[in-house]
Amino acid sequence: MNKESMMQVIQMYDFYLxxxxxxxxxxxxxxxxxxxxxxxxxLRKAAYEAYAANFGPIVLSQTDTSHHFNWVDGPWPWxxxxx
Amino acid sequence: xxxxEKKLQYPVTIKNPNPKLAQLIITQLGGPDGExxxxxxxLNQRYTMPDDKVKGLLTDIGTEELAHVxxxxxxxxxxxxxxxxxxxxxxxxxxxxVDHTTAVYPIAASGSPFTATYFQxxxxxxxxxxxxxxxxxxxxxxxxxxxxxxxxxxxxxPIKFLxxxxxxxxxxxxxxxxxxxxxxxxxxxYATNPQFDK
Numbered sequence: 001m002n003k004e005s006m007m008q009v010i011q012m013y014d015f016y017l018x019x020x021x022x023x024x025x026x027x028x029x030x031x032x033x034x035x036x037x038x039x040x041x042x043l044r045k046a047a048y049e050a051y052a053a054n055f056g057p058i059v060l061s062q063t064d065t066s067h068h069f070n071w072v073d074g075p076w077p078w079x080x081x082x083x
Numbered sequence: 084x085x086x087x088e089k090k091l092q093y094p095v096t097i098k099n100p101n102p103k104l105a106q107l108i109i110t111q112l113g114g115p116d117g118e119x120x121x122x123x124x125x126l127n128q129r130y131t132m133p134d135d136k137v138k139g140l141l142t143d144i145g146t147e148e149l150a151h152v153x154x155x156x157x158x159x160x161x162x163x164x165x166x167x168x169x170x171x172x173x174x175x176x177x178x179x180x181v182d183h184t185t186a187v188y189p190i191a192a193s194g195s196p197f198t199a200t201y202f203q204x205x206x207x208x209x210x211x212x213x214x215x216x217x218x219x220x221x222x223x224x225x226x227x228x229x230x231x232x233x234x235x236x237x238x239x240x241p242i243k244f245l246x247x248x249x250x251x252x253x254x255x256x257x258x259x260x261x262x263x264x265x266x267x268x269x270x271x272x273y274a275t276n277p278q279f280d281k
Contacts, residue, residue, distance in 0.1 A: 023255070025137075027258075057089060078091070078160050
């Protein structure tokens with residue numbers, strides 16, 4: 001998968017999780033939503049790790065410290081476009 | 084506290100500049116019903132909200148609004164790249180340009196700079212949650228109005244995503260209002276203010 005497709009998968013999982021998070025705020029005992037939240041947390045974690053391994057960190061903790069602080073490498077999110 | 088995630092909530096990939104449209108869309112950054120005001124409204128209100136579930140809701144929606152601030156800023160940024168001076172002048176972007184060049188600055192479509200008078204943090208649960216319900220609808224109407232002027236599918240797609248989020252937030256705030264009301268005297272919700280009267 002290329003960078004854009006991998007990012008879209010991450011945005012998709014994060015969207016499921018955002019929706020579930022807000023729903024669970026007002027329905028904290030919903031078993032079905034809790035199970036879905038747990039499932040997508042696992043899928044998100046795997047997708048984040050795969051993305052960071054190929055294209056650099058999304059969160060600071062994924063930064064490579066071997067020789068260069070790749071957190072600062074572009075493009076930044078608002079530039080991720082047709083350039 | 085907050086941590087940055089180096090990604091947008093939803094993709095913004097705009098090929099063609101359109102400074103005229105950027106001047107309308109910037110209102111959802113710094114305008115009366117924009118995302119910056121939304122985020123500050125909820126994040127300020129949450130401290131005195133009595134119910135833990137509603138504290139969570141205000142925190143989480145207030146945080147999502149910050150991601151929307153970033154999406155709107157990305158749209159404005161991408162719509163104002165690679166412009167000629169002639170395009171800047173013809174589109175009416177010249178007034179903004181003399182003040183900010185092509186930097187992103189929070190103003191309304193009408194040019195007024197962002198102000199905290201766009202929102203309330205009133206310290207009364209019913210008052211604040213009803214304000215939030217209205218705020219989500221006002222933002223939805225603004226997105227509907229933006230969509231009347233936006234032909235470019237690269238712009239319409241993220242704007243439609245943001246419009247849909249207003250409707251989801253309205254739903255969740257309605258549930259928050261119900262949760263708060265269920266904890267109050269059902270004969271008269273206004274007998275006490277749960278954020279002050281004990």
